[in-house]
Amino acid sequence: MSEHWPNSGVDLHLELNATTGRQSGLENALRTAIRSGRLAAESRLPATRKLATELGLSRGTVRAAYDQLIAEGYLTARQGSGTTVARLPMHQQDPPHPGPVSDRIRHDLRPGGPDACAFPTTAWLRAARRALTSLPADIYRYDDPRGRIELRTALTEYLGRSRGVLAHPDHIVITNGYTQALALLTTALGENSTPTIAMEDPGADFHRAIARHHGAVIVPLPVDEHGARTDLLTDPEFTTIDAVEVTAAHQYPTGATLHPQRRHLLVAWARSRGGLIIENDYDGEFRYDRQPVGAIQGTAPDHVAYVGTVSKTLGPALRLGWIVTPPRLLEPVIEAKRHADRHTESLGQLTLTELITTHAYDRHIRASRLRYRRRRDLLLDCLRPWSTGPRSTLSIHGIAAGLKTLVRFDSSELTEHQTKRVTAEFDLAVGYLGDRWHTPGNHPQGIVLGYSTPPEHAYPAALEALTHTLRALHRTR
Known part of the structure; x- marks a missing residue:
């Protein structure tokens, strides 16, 4: 039989085999939990009286089972400290299940994220406290699939002044980072047919995998020192594409900026074909030797899905991103978000709202x-x-x-x-x-x-x- 002890200080699932006797069944269940690692070393067990009550056993049965396991070395008992799980020699423990192998790296210069140690912990906590003290009553309920209106409103102002994006809060969808944004857009494009997306070559291999996983056909779009070869979009091999994904401000991984003429050609293609530009602005905030390059979205908001995140400014673990969605794709993207996870968690959204509206986000950047x-x-x-x-x-x-x-x-x-x-x-x-x-x-x-x-x-x-x-x-x- 399966039993729990919900009122004894710890929760533990035990399988007691009634055919072996009550004491033997409890001993075997505890041995199994210890050997498998479900009861870790130094875990404190319930008092014999509480455990007996929870399992419907006599206190003497539980005390006898504890004594037997203490004698075998599975448990230890100290006056005033109760009964705890002993540290077993390695040969007595079942081998652990193999987990993912992690690289042992001393020096990490891989691309992909910010310095995690530079996360603005103090500013984040301050913003979270302000958000928590003024939470609306509906914060813990299911929310709009687009995300919190407070964050969407703050992003409208921030993206407009910092990246030249033309947005309205109603057209912004908050996502769990860029990968979900790309998945939602691919799903929306494939609402009635299989979408074909041109993606930069070279480019982010994982993003290609995400688009393929959600049903897209991928066509490579060559990249040179002037960015994506949008001048090729009139060639026969690109006549069937529905969308072009570009990292226009700072191409990944070459670092090229999309040449102004090619930006014009890309927008002209979208307008003439009714195509979609997916603008991945993954690190547009960081410019050193030149003026910031504005977003393509500001020149063609009806044809560009502008995607940004805090993955490079704050950290990818926050899983906070956004799509400024062109009107024709808004409802399909909202529907895709609703079926993906209903909505992004709300507390992080409101904390980010506080960071943006108090300009702590600008100061951190x-x-x-x-x-x-x-x-x-x-x-x-x-x-x-x-x-x-x-x-x-x-x-x-x-x-x-x-x-x-x-x-x-x-x-x-x-x-x-x-x-x-x-x-x-x-x-x-x-x-x-x-x-x-x-x-x-x-x-x-x-x-x-x-x-x-x-x-x-x-x-x-x-x-x-x-x-x-x-x-x-x-x-x-």
Whole structure:
């Protein structure tokens, strides 16, 4: 029989086998829970009187079962401390189930996120307290699939002044980051047919996987030093596409900015074909050597789904993003969101609202921009011996903005396989350009360095490991 003890200080599910006798059944159930790890070492067990009451056993039966397990070494009992689970030698414990293997990385320069240690904890807590003290009565109920009106209103003002986005609160849908935003848009596009989406090549491989998972056919759109080749959209192979996804302000992973003429061509394509532009503005807040590039959405709001998140400004774990949706796709996107998870959690939305409306979010971004610019400059100092002069072996791309830099190798003799081997020798993790192409082949080689990733104290050691890696690669040529 299955029993619980809900009123004894701990909750634990036990399977008591009535055919083996009451005491033996309890002993076996406790042994199984300890061996399997469901009862961890030093967990405190209920008092014999409480457990007996909960399980419908006599107190003497429970005391006898405890005594037997104490004698076997499964439990310990101390005066005044009650009965607890003993620490068993390893050979007495069942082997744990294998979990995911995590990389043991000493120096992390992979792209993808901000310095997690720089999260504005004090400002976030202050904003959360203000939000909690003025919560509306409906906060703990199911909400509008689009998200809290407070956040959508705050985003309308913020995106307008900082990114040139033309938005209305009714047309914003709050999402759980960019991946859900892309999934919702793909689902909305495929409401009546299989959608075909052109995606940058090279680009984010996981985003391609998300779109495919939600039913899209993916067509690679080449990228060069001027960004996505939107001049190709009139070619026959692109005549059937429904949408184009672009990282126009700072292409991932090359760092190129979409050339103004190509922006015009992209908008012209959308207007003439009734197509959708999915604008992934993943790090538009971070500009160092040039003026910010405004969003394409501001020039064609009826044809652009503008997507932004706090993943690069605050942290991806918050799972907060947004779509500024063109009117024709609003209802399909809302319906897709309703069926995906009903709505994004509300407390985080209201906390972010407080950050934005008090301008604490702006202050954090400005501080982050200064910190990441300094880190970028240190990275450039590290790369300079190999990127300048007659003996240069690499070129640097995308340094004017963002949180990463693409380093391309000038020598065809140097392969990514060699690079991976050498970086592993120095416990250094980086991104690889080869992983970002749509199909395997003879593509340019390179590494993508995320200078925002390490904590502040670990950044100098990461750069030192990178220096050792580049020296070793230079000798490999």
